[in-house]
Amino acid sequence: MTTTALKEPVRETSPGAARAPRRRPGRIRRLSLPYLLLLPALLLELLVHLVPMAIGIVMSFKELTQFYIRDWGTAPWSGLDNYRVSVDFDAPVGKALLQSFGVTVGFTLLSVALCWLIGTAAAVFMQDTFRGRGLLRALFLVPYALPVYTAVITWVFMFQHDNGLVNHVLHDQLHLTGEPSFWLIGDNSFYALLTVSVWKGWPFAFLIVTAGLQNIPRELYEAAALDGAGTWQQIRRITLPSLRPVNQVLVLVLFLWTFNDFNTPFVLFGRAAPEAADLISVHIYQASFVTWNFGTGSAMSVLLLLFLLVVTGGYLLLTSRGRRTSDA
Amino acid sequence: MRSIRAAAVGAVTLSLALAATACGGGTSTGGSDDSPKTLTYWASNQGASVAVDKKVLQPELDKFEKQTGIKVKLEVVPWSDLLNRILTATTSGQGPDVLNIGNTWSASLQATGALLPWDQQNFAKIGGRDRFVEAALGSTGVQGKDPAAVPLYSMAYALYYNKKIFADAGISKPPATWDELIADGRKIKARGKSVLGAEGANLSENIHHVFVFAKQHGADFFAADGKPDFTSPKVVEAVKSYVDLMAKDKVIPPGDAEYAQNQSVSDFAKGKQAMLLWQSAAANLKSQGMSEDAYGIAPVPVRSGTPGQGSQVNSMVAGINIAVFKNTHNLDGARKFVKFMTSDAEQKILNTAYSTVPPVASAQQDPAFGAPDTAVLKNTLATSAAALPQVPSESQFETTVGTAVKELFADAAAGRAVTTDSVKAKLEKAQQQMPAA
Secondary structure (H helix, E strand, O other): OHHHHHHHHHHHOOOHHHOHHHHHHHHHHHHHHHHHHHHHHHHHHHHHHHHHHHHHHHHOOEOOOOOOOOOHHHOOEOOOHHHHHHHOOOOHHHHHHHHHHHHHHHHHHHHHHHHHHHHHHHHHHOOOOOOOHHHHHHHHOHHHHOOHHHHHHHHHHHHOOOOOHHHHHHHHHOOOOOOOOOOOOOOOHHHHHHHHHHHHHHHHHHHHHHHHHOOOOHHHHHHHHHOOOOHHHHHHHHHHHHHHHHHHHHHHHHHHHHHHOOHHHHHHHOOOOOHHHOOHHHHHHHHHHHOOOHHHHHHHHHHHHHHHHHHHHHHHHHHHHHHHHHHO | OHHHHHHHHHHHHHHHHHHHHHHOOOOOOOOOOOOOOEEEEEEEOOOOOHHHHHHHHHHHHHHHHHHHOOEEEEEEEOHHHHHHHHHHHHHHOOOOOEEEEEHHHHHHHHHHOOEOOOOHHHHHHOOOHHHEOHHHHOOOOOOOOOOOOEEEEEEOEEEEEEHHHHHHOOOOOOOOEHHHHHHHHHHHHHOOOEEEEOOOOOHHHHHHHHHHHHHHOOOOOEOOOOOEOOOOHHHHHHHHHHHHHHHOOOOOOHHHHHOOOOHHHHHHHOOOEEEEEEEOOHHHHHHOOOOHHHEEEEOOOEOOOOOOOHHHOOEEOEEEEEEEEOOOOOHHHHHHHHHHHOOHHHHHHHHHHOOOEOOEHHHHOOHHHOOHHHHHHHHHHHHOEEOOOOOOOHHHHHHHHHHHHHHHHHHHHOOOOOOHHHHHHHHHHHHHOOOOO
16 A cells, blocks of 8 residues: 555656547546446445345245255245245144234334333433433443343343242232243243333434434524423424434334344244244244245245335335425 | 556456355365365264363364374354254255264254265274164164164163152152152142252253153154144143143142253252253263262153053153264265264263263173163163154154143143143144145
8 A cells, every 4th residue: 555655646747648548448437437446345235135135035936945955956946835825824824924923013013112212202301411411321322232142131031930030029029910920931921022122222212312312403492492382392393393304214223123133032032932922033033944944934034025115115105205295 | 546546456356256256155065085184073062061072072082183193173062053053054065074963853854965874885884783772773864764873872861859858758769650750749849849840941852751751641743654643632631741740730830831941950950859850961960069979860750660662661762963964075084983983982981971871782881881870871771762753854843842832831830721622722733833745
C-alpha cells in the first residue's frame, strides 16, 4: 500500500501524450468501474444467500430421506408431494405444522407487543436527564448484550421445577400457587418462552426508540407545554407521531426475528419442544433433522418464507400508504 | 488512477477466487488410500466429561502411532451433537475416517450408505467376526446384511440402589420384581427419600425403558416386516405401566419429568434418591463423589420370576460401535485402527476405564471384569438383554415415541390422568409421524 501511495505523484507528472488516444476506452472503463467494484459483493451475496436458498427450494421438490442424503443427485423427484404433506391439515404432519404455526403467530404477536410497549415506555422515561440515567440505560441493555446461550440456560435453571428460583419465589415465598408448577414441560412452557423472549427482545426496542427520540426537537415539547398540553398529551401528539418511521421498521424487525427465533426455544426445551411452545423454526428443524426428512423440512421452510414475504410486503405497503396519506 | 486500477484488479481477482471456491466443492466418493499417514477419529463421550475421554484415549492413540506410524487426530464429540455431526458428514462427504456410533443407530446409518460394510473380507482384516460376542453383533445393522459397524464397548442396564437408604427403611435385599419395587417404595417414602430416578425429558432414555417394558409385556414396537406397530394393546399397556411408575405408583417423583441432563444420576449420587436404573453407571457415580461401597447393584426388575429371554428381558443391549466412514482417505489405516481398538489389550484398558463390558469374547474372560459390578452387567448382556429393533427408521422411532413418553410424563407430573386412551392417542400420533417407507 505504501509503495503505491509514494509512486502516485511521480506517475501524475508523466507525459500526457498517452492519454489522448485512450479517451474512449477510458470512458468505458470509468463507466464499468462501479459494477466491477460491486462484483465481489454480488458474488458473495450469491454464494452466502441466494445459492443456499435456491438449493433449499430445489430440495423441497425431492424425496431427500436418509436413503439418499449421501448422494443428493440420486434422490428421486417427488413433485409437489412434500408440499402436499405439509399442508394436508387432516393428516398428522400437516395438523402439527398448523398447530405449531398457530402457536408461533400467537407467541410472536404477544412478544412483539410487549417488547415494543416496555421498550418505548422505558425510552420515554429515560428521555429527561436525571442522576444515574446512564447507568440505568447500560443496565437495560445487558440482556441484549449477553450471549443467547448463556442467558437462556440461566433461565432454564431458574425455571426448574425442584430447585428453580421462579418456583422458589412464586411458591415457597409468595405462596401464589398451591403446587410448584412445571415451566419447561406442559402448558406453562408457553409463558416461560414468552418471558424469556420479551426479556431478551425489549432492550433492542428500547435502544432504537431512544435513538429515535433524539431527533424530536425539544421546541415542540416546549411549545406544547405553553399551549397547555400535559405529559400524556405530549406523548400522544408529539412523541408517538414523530416516532412513526422508527416504529415502522422496529416492529417489522422484531416480528421477523421473533417469528424465526430458533435459539431461545431450542436452548429452553431441547429438540422436542412441548406442544404449547412448539415454535415453527424448531418444528421444521425436528421435521428435517430429527426425522431425517430434509425434503419435507425444506418444503415447510419455503412455505414459511412465502408467508413472511407476504406479511412483510403487506405490512410495508399498508404502513407506507398510511404514512403518505397522513403526510399529504 | 493507479489505486483505482489496483482496486479493479483486486475486485476481479476476488470474484474469480470466489467463483472458483464455489465450484470446487469436493465430490469424492468411495474410500481411497490417498493419505496413509493420518486418520481422524470421532470418539463418543464415554467418560464423565470430554476432557476425561481425551485423557483416556490419547495414550492409546500414541501407542497406535508408535506401532504403525499413523497419526490419529482425536475429537471427542458430545452425545447431543454426535448424530447431527454424522448426518452432516454423510451429506457433505467430508467426515472423519473412523467414528463411534451409538449401537442403536446402526441400522439407520447403514441405510444412508455412509459407513463401510463389514463383509467377510473386512472382518478378516481385524481377526474375524467370531471374535465378538453374538449379543453385541446383534446391534450392528439390519439382520442379514453386512454389519455397518463393529462393537467396541458393551453396556447394560442395572438397578443401582443406595445401601444406607435401604437399611434405614428396613429393606434387606434389592427388589427383583416391579411389585416388590413399588412396595419398597412405600417404605422409602416414609423415610422422606425419593424412590426411583428417571430422565423423563430425555428421549433416548425413555425409549430404552419402554422397549424393555414392551418386551416384558410380550410386545414389539415393530412388526416382523419392519413396519411400526405402536398402538397394539400390549404396547399401549407397556408404555402406560412405565409412565404409571410416576402417575399411579408414585415411585418416580414428578420433578423427574423435566430431567434430561442426567440430573437423576446426581440425585442418586447425592443420596437423595434410593434407586436408579442406569447403564454402566460406576464411573459416572465415582466422578460425582459417591463411593463404591455406598451403593449396590442388582439386575433390573421383571414382572415376575427371574430375568431371562422373551418376556423376562430386563435390559436393552446398550453399547458403542466403531465404524469406518466410506469416504475415508486412508481405508487401510482405518481398518488397522479398528483392529487395534478391538484387540484384547486395548479392549481391557478401555473397558476398564469406562466401566463397560468388552464385546470381544476373549477380553471378556479377563479377571478385571469379574468384579460384582461388571458381573451383573456381563450376566445381563449374556442372558437377559435384547437388541433394540434393527430397522432403518430406528432413529425416527427414538424421536417420535421418546417424545410421546416425554409428553405423557409431563401430563403425569401436572396431575393429569394418564389413561389407556391418552397413551394410545400419543402413540398413534407418534406412529403417524414415522416415514411411510
